Amino acid sequence: MSKLVIEQPDGSNRDLASAERRSAILHATLELLAARGLHQTKIADIVRESGASIGSIYHHFGSREGVFYALYIETFELCFAELRTAVLPSTTAREGIRGLADTYLRWVEQHPARATFIYDVSQGDILRSFLPEIAAFKGAFYTEIFAWMQPFIAAGEIIALPPWAYDAIMMGPAHEFARRWLGGQRELPMAAAREIIADSIWRAMQPATS
Amino acid sequence: MSKLVIEQPDGSNRDLASAERRSAILHATLELLAARGLHQTKIADIVRESGASIGSIYHHFGSREGVFYALYIETFELCFAELRTAVLPSTTAREGIRGLADTYLRWVEQHPARATFIYDVSQGDILRSFLPEIAAFKGAFYTEIFAWMQPFIAAGEIIALPPWAYDAIMMGPAHEFARRWLGGQRELPMAAAREIIADSIWRAMQPATS
DNA sequence: GCGCTTCTAGAATATTATTCTAGATTACTC
């Protein structure tokens, strides 16, 4: 890290420190994903865009999948950090529940390349070999959110359901809209969607009155 | 179709009529997808399992993607047919809205291999080149459902929203649950999930009372 | 049967991911 970065005559960055090289590979991969999608992002493209060699990429990430996995985790960390900040400090159920969907959709709008990538690999066919790690990572996040909800559930402000039901109800509509918006329908009004979806989730989370 | 199928001495089915060969290729592909997933289903595997030659596969489907696209459309047709039957004849809003999620989750439970496949390719990275066709196909279905909803919206029994908002709210939670269930958590109670999710969607579709 | 189209086969080719080996750089120890 403290090592000098020396520009080579041919313009490539041969002497990036290791951590910077690693990060350059991920950055180049994200750019390529945004431009042409997961399927069309080849190792040779990453080599060209990042300035790293094949050997270097395999040293750092083990495989093409490994590059994607690293980017996937990095992306989740970025996204979850924002969601935590939006939800956990909330002192009312309504603010927290609405904030979850609202903040998530804001994040999608600000990071369309990362969000598209997440949806492209999610359900985990390409990253099948990393599925257990991914499930554990997500599970830890939902556990935090669930803990925040407990007092409101106990107080009857949020409907009481089995734990596995909450993420379907709280995140499903936002994911569904985000997929449509990212997948070619960016003309859909995101700001209105945030309102409508946050409202509908809040209604779905109300204890039944009858 | 009227052509005789002659078993060859080597056990392969060299003389399947064309339509049967096409269908044998799709069937073998589905089996392979169920066993090992999209990414690990190779052309060579399909050749081996279906008994067709490489040339034959490319003649019928044009590419590996083309095989998946054909299976994708076939699967959507099967699924949409059931959803139409469940929803369109409903005479109350509650029955139709709940039936959509309920029937969809029953379908997922009965066809896990097809459902997994749909989620693996959806958002359309692998099938990127077929995206317009897929969007049109889905759009036509949602238009039918939307038409069925119109009278109930007009009567104030279902909340009035912009058209693009309905599928996020009505299908999002079911999709989210289905992904979890298919992706390794089959121990989650599907019957209970159908109830809980159908209920929550119904609440989300109620016009706000305040 | 004749000519045309559709279909099948599998070898040849092209594309792409991965491995391997040699050497450069860095970090650590004395």
Added chain:
DNA sequence: GAGTAATCTAGAATAATATTCTAGAAGCGC
């Protein structure tokens, strides 16, 4: 600050895989 072990980089060689191509078989209308 020289020695040395670990880490990192490069890119050619290899392996895995998708696709194309050519020759011919089978179906089909006349």
